[in-house]
Amino acid sequence: MAALDRVKVLVLGDSGVGKSSLVHLLCQNQVLGNPSWTVGCSVDIRIHDYKEGTPEEKTYYIELWDVGGSVDSASSVKSTRAVFYNLLNGIILVHDLTNKKSSQNLYRWSLEALNRDVAPTGVLVTNGDYDREQFADNQIPLLVIGTKLDQIPEAKRNEVLTRTAFLAEDFNAEEINLDCTNPRYLAAGSSNAVKLSRFFDKVIEKKYFLRDGNQVCDF
């Protein structure tokens, strides 16, 4: 069992949106009782069955790297964080549904992670601004998760959900909206669980079953 293959997924987002609670929920299937600030990076493991229910079912380790901090940190903290962005296979972008600015900062988060991971021979396209084309041919799968769904009153829910749908479209990614203190949102068989499973399958496929000749991340 120790010889399972592994896959690395980053969990990015502003301070306080609920990344640690989310990672704890995904990996331990329990709600995190005492959330506290994440200093540096905290990793957790989820065992995922690729193509569950089919004859090709295989088990993989998914490492969820939860990186703490904010987009406006000092550049020394940003350079230190960049050490964790090596060899990543997928990104989960987390934002707070009650705080519009955390979803706006997601663009900058994804640029920070993706630009770090450009292959050494690639051309650096960084002028710091959001560029939609960068996400169109992006090889790394993204998933957008909105937290604190329970804190939005029913009346405003539609408007918030339309806004996040646009956000997910910009990233060319699926989106899940949930509340990290309630495991029922990720119950087996629910649409959220299916989307999550599909995302992890996509990440594993991109790493281990590449069709084109791209040799960057196959090991």
Added chain:
Amino acid sequence: MSFLIDSSIMVTSQVLFFGFGWLFFMRKLFKDYEVRQYVVQVIFSVTFAFSCTMFELIIFEILGVLNSSSRYFHWKLNLCVILLILVFMVPFYIGYFVVSNIRLLHRQKLLFACVLWLTFMYFFWKLGDPFPILSPKHGILSIEQLISRVGVIGVTLMALLSGFGAVNCPYTYMSYFLRNVTDADILALERRLLQTMDMIVSKKKRIAVAHRTMFQRGEVHNKPTGFWGMIKSVTTSVSGSENLSLIQQEVDALEELSRQLFLETADLHATKERIEYSKTFQGKYFNFLGYFFSIYCVWKIFM
């Protein structure tokens, strides 16, 4: 007539300051957060506006701008409003918002907010005991009481800030305090950090696999519950669980280590940037100022 002109000038400048405070709040302080209670932003901007107006009035007094009686009127008005805000509104709202965040006291927010405010007033009043504020010229419930206490707090804060600034500024800018950091140091520390993360990952994998096999075998609870559970666990030892708690302790220790390594690496990066900054023109200027002021302060102390 001149009173009207002067008042309009004062009101215009107050509105300008209010707008500036509003923008500052929105752009700098709450850059990454959404404002849920606009009361906070309004109080901040109002306090800022009136403080700046007081400063402006002092400048006008020195320069002799505006009519003397209208200046006096605006000064008294300003003073009253600022004291009202500082002593009554701001502490009350701080107490109110603190109480609304604590779930236990959520029901009777106003009551507890008033209790907190009364506690604040008690300590505020007690603050004036060591000082000779009470004098027969003005009674006990006069404006002088409030102003003197606010003055005491203000002067203490300014002294603390100046002291901190005087020590922090040379330490930050003078190159005498900069350690030499090379790229090799940073790379070595980063490698250690990544190695620690790898060790954490491998240990967590073992824990996850053990949990999964236990779950598949149907043993969900491995903690003894109740008195008979404890007796039972003496005879039938679950072999995996002791191992697991040992690994969990190792993981906790490694996570603490990884946090320390991360902070050290960030520190090294910051020092490297400071070294680069000190080589620029601005850096050299501040370095020179640091030396100059340190020597000047020492000279002033002893002469």
